[in-house]
Amino acid sequence: MDTFENQFTSVLELRDVTLEYPDGVDASGNPTTVRALDGVNFTAEQGALTALIGQSGSGKSSMLSVASALITPTSGQVLVGGRDITGFSDKQLAALRRDEIGIIFQQPNLIESLTAVEQLVLAEHIRGKRGKELKAARVHAKELLELVGLEGAANRRVHQLSGGQRQRVNIARALMGNPRVLLADEPTSALDHDRSVAIVELLQRVTREFNLASIMVTHDVEFADAADRVAVMADGRLTLTK
Numbered sequence: 001m002d003t004f005e006n007q008f009t010s011v012l013e014l015r016d017v018t019l020e021y022p023d024g025v026d027a028s029g030n031p032t033t034v035r036a037l038d039g040v041n042f043t044a045e046q047g048a049l050t051a052l053i054g055q056s057g058s059g060k061s062s063m064l065s066v067a068s069a070l071i072t073p074t075s076g077q078v079l080v081g082g083r084d085i086t087g088f089s090d091k092q093l094a095a096l097r098r099d100e101i102g103i104i105f106q107q108p109n110l111i112e113s114l115t116a117v118e119q120l121v122l123a124e125h126i127r128g129k130r131g132k133e134l135k136a137a138r139v140h141a142k143e144l145l146e147l148v149g150l151e152g153a154a155n156r157r158v159h160q161l162s163g164g165q166r167q168r169v170n171i172a173r174a175l176m177g178n179p180r181v182l183l184a185d186e187p188t189s190a191l192d193h194d195r196s197v198a199i200v201e202l203l204q205r206v207t208r209e210f211n212l213a214s215i216m217v218t219h220d221v222e223f224a225d226a227a228d229r230v231a232v233m234a235d236g237r238l239t240l241t242k
């Protein structure tokens with residue numbers, strides 16, 4: 001059942017968000033900008049996977065960067081759990097990313113020398129866990145690896161894992177901190193069709209199971225169709241089509 005807070009507060013909301021990047025100077029030497037996001041409004045639903053599609057350069061990665069608190073927008077508001085984070089300090093933003101947002105990049109950025117389970121435990125070590133807490137994290141890491149279909153691969157190092165398995169480790173690692181928001185930037189771009197389908201299905205499943213507000217950037221319309229919602233970005237403007 002929803003908590004009181006969840007009934008009335010959206011987990012992630014973008015309100016009239018505009019983002020401009022510096023883009024050199026004009027003929028008179030005045031600084032110019034490129035507008036990557038132009039009045040974006042979006043509310044992520046808990047337990048729903050939103051596919052974010054759009055042409056190259058339309059603003060998809062920019063939206064994910066703003067949603068993941070990596071970039072502060074030029075104007076507008078970004079609300080996480082009802083709090084406007086645009087005024088947060090760097091320290092508050094780092095804590096927010098650590099505690100509430102799981103991020104999955106295109107290429108699983110795993111550490112070569114560590115086993116699958118160690119990749120997940122390291123994430124908790126970075127969160128400050130030690131001793132008994134870290135032991136508990138190891139147990140939880142194994143459970144998560146099982147959940148993503150890697151029960152037999154917990155002790156394999158990166159070079160012993162396939163591309164699809166690496167992305168599964170990446171997803172399990174993103175879940176380690178019990179995030180409320182899960183953001184994935186083209187998580188299937190390095191995978192063949194069947195493995196991509198399996199990864200999208202997995203994202204869909206963990207989104208429901210952990211009641212996450214998830215956004216997945218994808219180029220592939222087939223994967224977008226499989227998502228609960230579809231948002232289309234064009235020239236920095238966002239439209240919901242499903």
Ligand SMILES: Nc1ncnc2c1ncn2[C@@H]1O[C@H](COP(=O)(O)OP(=O)(O)OP(=O)(O)O)[C@@H](O)[C@H]1O
Nearest residue numbers: 021022034036054055056057058059060061062063
């Ligand atoms: N760091 C930056 N500095 C200046 N301009 C940028 C920067 N990052 C992105 N842009 C510009 O902002 C616009 C949106 O880029 P963005 O990367 O968000 O698009 P995208 O939809 O994710 O593209 P792709 O599918 O190719 O990854 C583009 O015009 C791009 O050139």
